[in-house]
Amino acid sequence: MKFSENWLRELVEIKADRAALAHALTMAGLEVEELTALGEGLAGVVVAEIVAAEKHPEADRLQVCMVDAGQAGLLQIVCGAPNARVGIKVPLAMVGASLPGGPSRPSMASGALGLLPGGMSIKAAKLRGVESFGMLCSAKELGIDTDASGLLELPPDALVGLSLADYMGLPDASIELKLTPNRPDCLGLVGLAHDVAALFGSAVKVPAQVAAAVTSEACRGIRLEAGKDAPRYLGRVVEGIDPAARTPLWLAERLRRSGLRPISAMVDIANYVMLELGQPLHAFDNDTLQGDIVVRHARAGETLKLLDGSTAKLDEGFVLIADEHKPLAVAGVMGGFDSRVTDATRNIFLESAHFAPSAIMGRARKLGLHTDASHRFERGVDPELPRRALERATELVLAIAGGHAGPVLVAEHVADLPRPAAVTLRRARLKRVLGADVADAEVARIFTALGMRVEVIADGWQITAPSSRFDIEREEDLIEEVARIFGYDNIPTHSPAGALALAIEPEARINELALREQLAARGYHEAVNLSFLSAELLARWGFTERLVPLANPLSADLAIMRPSLLPGLIEALRHNRARQQERVRMFELARVFAAGDPPVETPSVAVVACGDARAEQWGEPSRQLDFHDLKGDLDALIAWGGEPQRWSVHADGLPAWLHPGRGARVVRDGETVGYLGAVHPQLARTLDLGADVHVLELTLEPLLARRLPLARPVPRFPAVRRDIAMDLPEGVNWSQIEQAVRGSLGPWLQELRLFDRYSGKGVDAGRKSLAMGLILQDASRTLTDDDADRCVREAVAALEQTCKAKLRG
Template identity: 40%
Template structure:
């Protein structure tokens, strides 16, 4: 927020220098971000009047002017400005004056000069030459009553300073000059100028019909009709100057008045052209499909993505509630009758609406933080007085006030414990200090009991809801610079991770050791990815996406990794191995609100990886091979070690139907590993299919605690079995049959060490007698048998082998290879 120092001192003028005043505000939480002079330094420039202006005999664009600066003689000054004419009052730099520094940083000194043979005893100045505006099109013209000979710095109050405050959202009551003055008065004890709002003389009882349909949008709506105003007058210079120094350009007298009161009192208001309103006004929520052309020229379309408040007449929407008025009922030079509106809009009903339509306004900035629901009538009286002063005519008629209060917010008492305040602030504070600080800020504080203060916040303090809010106010009044510097004292206890858990950092290290590089991606993705890559047709949509295509929260990390792959492949990367640890998001009504969860949303962590290109870095030792399913399956096994995952054929929306497996740990599915689906490979234009995996991070973090076992005292026995099975029989089925067949717990391990398949026969060729059929394969399995207590006997070994063979025959229809 920006405003001139002189305006602030008009309401509260403590005996402080400009810098001290800025420091006082900053240390109270109202950070003064910038202090800028209104105009750069210059001297010797006074108000002058052109008494005579004749054409220069030797220059078409120059005039010889006789200028009265209040001295005994007129000054002869040659001027090239197109608007130099008799009768206007302008800034005149006399001989010896110093203009603001130029690009070289040095001031420009005025001397007696000669232009095309004519002597010039000074210089007539534009606003740009004074450094107060960028307008260099002509001389800066003053009102006709500007005092001749007065120093321009004094006349224009150019020794003023612009304050720019950087306010936090809880300081909405300081979004006005009077609000800052109220704080300054509490901080310094200087008197605060009271406001007065004399009521205008009412000439008629006319009222515009207003219906408040949405009481959760608007809690109070006040307005009045004013007829026969003159909108073709000029806004007074004093108001233009103050608006300009608040960073607001002039629009028209009525708009300038509305903006002036907003900066003065913090009350955004709107002035309608009464004759352009059809019937009455209806305050309601907007309906899908309605459109509105705003004052800034933009046309917005109301959708069902976010609820938007509007003011509508009997025909169409006329205004965006609390944000900006519509073009259809805007005041203009032809306006004769107006309707002045000041309302209270609930902050939650305004917050985020400007950003939804990609613009922001001063009114929306204030209403979404909270505006005082009281004093709407008084502020309309202030606007009415300025309208009568600036735009009034002998025929101007002021109608009666209309004030509706369907849903006024009710302030609730908040209690402050003095002992708690002392603990939070970090220094001893007394009960009286707290009472004085709060009452000084206009927060009526009373003693509820010994050591407990009760405050019912005034309506302009929307931010006072908790005990901590009151503690903050006490600390601000004491002064942050007065708080002692004390080191915190607390017992230090290390947080030790359980032995059966490893850290996410350890998982990152493990994957990096396997050759993967970490990526960090947005949690919001394209909706198409969610529907087709993740198979999620109920994605969580964002209310305010940073980009139109990043519109939903992800439920899988695979889409993000594929985007990283595509980015790298497009830049000629031959080998890509990337991973990400990140959160995914699902709708789940069973999730309750807590410190770490959001009601209705399940947000687990996952780890995903992707491999593309060659299986190994380029080397001479062996031929280059492309990464395949088994390479990434091995990486997953290494990541989960020493746990032994089980891989079962499965389907996943993003993966090849025949080259995808689900990963099970202790019988629970923890993720998937597989090759990218051909349709996605084609759509992403990839030379080969990448292999991917995605696992639940909690399962990856869990690890088995080592258990001590003595070294076996007796030598193990190894036996081999060669069996013939059908080609469709899997390795897992064979191993399970062996495990089930060997009883007594003497099987230490079983390993497949050879696979033989028959040679494919040519057309008409017959297989040799006793050879394998074309749909069969031969498997050689080595069994390691042993027992800790004693050596195995031949009988036990033979029984174990026979049991394994019998189980293979029964479960997978195997036969011994002859």
């Protein structure tokens, strides 16, 4: 938001100089990004008129001009500007004047001026043998604009001899604010004036808008067909305007100092009202319109040629302003080319509307545009502004271009308009957050100056924000308003005080940080990946169901919330392998997402590893990582919870991305909680992994569950060991064997150890021999040989019955 300092000072009394004003705005959250002084040091520059001009006898590009500066007699000035001609009024720097800008016409810089540290000093001089007494100036030489293409032409009614600074309202400054998106009310000078009034304890001086006299019956029907996207639309026909009317200097200068180039009277008036009030407007050539104005959604494939000459390809998401036969403008973005106001336009239709921010947001960007109107409508424009802005624009049109105004035409859906709600601010809460006492009278003054309605209640205030303040939604927003206007510098600095309530870590749950440390101690590096993945990558893994797509993704590669941690970890592993890292071991603790209402978030832990099982060393030969290495890491994590008997692994029910012969399903209490094993060879080729990669992914909560510590006396009686060798089918897994033995021996079995596996000669094909040790112990007595023999018989019987096992001799 760029504006003229003098313009702002007309709207509100500011008891501070320019530097103090800029500092106050910045400290109030309205950061001054740039401040450019305009027209400083113009003493000795006056309005002058060229009354005669002849070609210089010794230079083709110079003219010898006779200039009337309001003094006795004419002044002879040598000028090289291409637009110097008889009859125009231009700025004249008299002899002795000092200008702030640098010379823009090198052919003149040979004796007519002398360079000083602050700019240039005008002297009488001879240019190619002809005397020159002063200099006719461009806007750049005066330091009020960057235009150096020719002399600054002034309006014909400019009074010759008048000080240019007085005539143009100089000196001034162009101030640019870096506004946050939650302050669209400050995109108009009147809205900004309320903040300035609150900061400096003054009042806004904007007069009430008077309705223009209706002197024409011209009207046009308006139909709203866009629902809540366009709940209010106002229009007015103004007939008989002067198409040759020129924008007055004061208005053109305010636009120029606000960063906008004057174009034509109608366009300039619309831009001026937008800068003043914050409400974008648009003017159509009324003679090009047919029938009623229709505010509707665009149809698929509909196109419109815009003011900039481009063709907009629209879809149903756009709101259009149309008549009964054709589209006229993209609502909130830009008007159409064919209905624009031209130099021949005598009858205009002025529109002023309120559009919902969600209906305009992103539409200009979709068309490759960014306009002042879309910038404001995307952030939110006061729904009560359209009538005031329409009346203000009508007032300026009638004053500048004449004409006859028709009645204000209104169409609205009141139920769809936003309504400000009252918000309670508690006195105690304000003091607690700010750490300072702000007097009740000062609080009331701040909110009143900001245009809010204040009602005092027992424990504070009930505040109702104006319709322009979309950002006031909760108590914290009101506290922020008090803080920034009261002044952050006025809030005392205190060290935090008070006792902190320490959270008690439950003994039945392992801390996540401790789990991270355990994995790091086992040689894994923690990775942190984005929560978004591409649909293409997930399809390679076979993740196609219960996906959670993003409504507004950053890119196509980040369009889906991750259903698993493994795709992201594998991509990180590939990235490391591509940089000569052969042994990669990484883990990640994060959430995964599945479709639901609302989407289901599940904390998970995943591990990926490849390369050698051990880091390179001399003590043992190198060996590639295999399934059992990763299974050992899983067993270590499970053992930490103190209940390994509740866990088991099974070779069935594997996902498509896991190797069918080197993978396992991890189960706790009969419920699948994750998977373990080598990546499927086909997926490995698709992802170009280049080596065996082993992975593990588990739901996190079961892994963090821990048995409560229970103190037990050291056993007084010795343990007994019996070894057995069983012949079993190859398909029987260890978890089935362990479950059968533990179920038959009960509390006497302290541990079951597998110490040998054999298949080959002496064992039938499709079978295997497992040798295991039974560690038996009773807390109340020493077990006898008969007890131990009975346990062996019961264990063998259980294995024979459940696992089709045979005892080997």
